[in-house]
Amino acid sequence: MNSKSYTLDGIGEVVVRKHHQARRITIKLRPGQPPRVVIPQLMAFDRGFQFAVEKRDWIAEHLPIIDNFTNRLFYNEERPFSSRLHTVRFVRCNIRCVQAVKADGGYEMRFPADTDFGSIRVQRQIEMFLTEMLRHEAKHYLPDRVAKLAAAHGFSYNRLTVKNVHTRWGSCSAQNNINLNIHLMRLPEYLSDFVILHELCHTVHKNHGPKFHQLLDTLVGGHEKQLDKELNKYKIQI
Ligand SMILES: [Zn+2]
Numbered sequence: 001m002n003s004k005s006y007t008l009d010g011i012g013e014v015v016v017r018k019h020h021q022a023r024r025i026t027i028k029l030r031p032g033q034p035p036r037v038v039i040p041q042l043m044a045f046d047r048g049f050q051f052a053v054e055k056r057d058w059i060a061e062h063l064p065i066i067d068n069f070t071n072r073l074f075y076n077e078e079r080p081f082s083s084r085l086h087t088v089r090f091v092r093c094n095i096r097c098v099q100a101v102k103a104d105g106g107y108e109m110r111f112p113a114d115t116d117f118g119s120i121r122v123q124r125q126i127e128m129f130l131t132e133m134l135r136h137e138a139k140h141y142l143p144d145r146v147a148k149l150a151a152a153h154g155f156s157y158n159r160l161t162v163k164n165v166h167t168r169w170g171s172c173s174a175q176n177n178i179n180l181n182i183h184l185m186r187l188p189e190y191l192s193d194f195v196i197l198h199e200l201c202h203t204v205h206k207n208h209g210p211k212f213h214q215l216l217d218t219l220v221g222g223h224e225k226q227l228d229k230e231l232n233k234y235k236i237q238i
Helices: 045-054 056-070 120-153 182-186 189-201 210-219 224-232
Strands: 003-008 012-019 026-028 036-040 087-093 099-103 106-112 160-163 170-172 178-181
Touching: 003 045, 012 045, 036 045, 045 056, 087 120, 106 120, 120 160, 120 178, 120 182, 120 189, 170 189, 178 182, 178 189, 182 189, 189 210, 189 224, 210 224
Parallel strands: 012 036, 087 106, 160 178
Antiparallel strands: 003 012, 026 036, 099 106, 170 178
């Protein structure tokens, strides 16, 4: 017998598994799987479970993060990431540390040969890199684009800030400061423009009343409802 199942209060099933290469106890969390405690071959299963009991708070804190990952794509060698401007490919090669290099008009993120793309730690590294890339793109692209659209339609605004938030594409304050999400860089340009125009309309109308919609609808050729629907198909996550 190489593994044994336990039930941990507040968590559910926990699997303790012996591994011949393990030198110490570790806990592994994987999407869609019960927490797994890996122990050295000669250690008793109960000692492994005791470790899970001691780490219950840590497991409870991290499981929701893992769940979050189950709802999103895992990036790997077969599944690159594309923003509107760049594609990032993920490759394994004979290196010791993770590197990101420019390649083919995009980036190549290089991982050591034994990297497990199914691990949360690796996916977090990927997410951090992609977030920084989107932020970089957004800071270069959005200020000019907003200025251009504002000038074209006679809007004025105060300050533009680029943010990474998970709740909305953009916002406009009472002082006409506009916030835009870095995730706009994942959208086709016409949808990104739609979000920008939406916020620019708020410099004139602060609420979502009929006048607001009338103005926005006119600016997008009568397609506001359709564009809204298209926008809703995109999640604000990597
Ligand atoms: Zn709005």
